[in-house]
Amino acid sequence: MPLTIAEYWHRGYPLALMLDYDGTLTPIVADPTQAFLPPAGLELLRQVCRHPQIHVAIVSGRSLPQLLHFCRELTAEALILCGLHGGEIYQLPEHRFLRQPEREQLLGQLQPIRDMVLEELNRCNWFDAGVRVEDKTYSIAVHYRHVSPESKPLVIELLQGLFRNHSALCAPFKLQAGKEVLEILPRTFDKGDCVAFLWDFWQVVQGCYIGDDLTDEAAFAVVNQRGGLSIAVGKTPGTTAAQVICPEVADVYRELVALGS
Ligand SMILES: [Mg+2]
Structure with missing residues (x-):
């Protein structure tokens, strides 16, 4: 089993890269309004968004306005923001809803x-x-x-x-x-369902999902089903369906560095 995205990914085929936000791209902070992306992380995300073979989405429980606020320096990039566990799916840089609640x-x-x-x-x-x-x-x-x-x-x-x-x-x-x-x-807002939507939208055969929370388990299950790579941040073995566990947020960024090279 591959331990990193770089090992999993057969280059030449597009890769879907789906990332949770809190606890995955930013450490959990006491005040959730202060969960900003670290500057180096922002730059790395920008690089993967610009990679011609990688589709990138952030899949979060946060609302879309919050995600847009934290990602405001990425709004010119090819990035899909999924708020409320996939209840709202928003495509940048077009600023277009792919899915909107009733x-x-x-x-x-x-x-x-x-x-x-x-x-x-x-x-x-x-x-x-x-x-x-x-x-x-x-x-x-x-x-x-x-x-x-x-x-x-x-x-x-x-x-x-x-x-x-x-x-x-x-x-x-x-x-x-x-x-x-x-x-x-x-009931219909679900990260697993969101991952299935993105996978089909991009028409990919390879994808990776990284997350740290209970709500990410539904996403891991769908990614596993489709032959993708699931990575949990900071979980204990036996408590997650993810194939790989990495200890902390810094490891997620190390993964992104490896993709750029
Ligand atoms: Mg999280």
């Missing part, structure tokens, strides 16, 4: 759930205990990174309970677990 319908369905979740978190004083809610327009992320360790399961139980007790209302959505976060996300 806006009115989803917003209408999400509103009562948002109200219910905020009310319940407020009623139980979870905001004082460190819970932070991120409104991502089509989804709601409930972050519990700053909650005391013994209370974290209680936050999870509260949200699971709301979903169980209001199953009809919540039916269009799923409760998706990430790193210290539970996200209320449209």
Whole structure:
């Protein structure tokens, strides 16, 4: 089994390179608004975007406006940004949606759930205990990174309970677990589905996906199915479907350096 993308890739054929953002291209930081690409990483990404044989996409749970903000120095490059786990897919440099959520319908369905979740978190004083809610327009992320360790399961139980007790209302959505976060996300938004879309869009036979989170497991599964290379960052063996594990973000950039040569 190849251990690096450079070993996996038969040059001469185009390669799909699909990268998660947080924890993959940037280290996880305490303040998620500060997760900027390191300058050297930005330059490396620019180089792979310009490689005539490599198609590049960033596949993230972040919303598209956030991704555009962090990648604003790459908007002139051939790069596809996939926000909300693939719910929104946006092609640069054309600034064109390849996939867009059903806006009115989803917003209408999400509103009562948002109200219910905020009310319940407020009623139980979870905001004082460190819970932070991120409104991502089509989804709601409930972050519990700053909650005391013994209370974290209680936050999870509260949200699971709301979903169980209001199953009809919540039916269009799923409760998706990430790193210290539970996200209320449209059922159809899925990184595995996003990878399948990109693979077909580019019509490639070779592809690599790199990610670090639970939500990346769906992407690893699709890449494995299609004969691609899946790389997990910072995971323990046995906890991931990825074929290769690399310890840290710096290793991802080492992979990109090897591709450029
Ligand atoms: Mg990540």
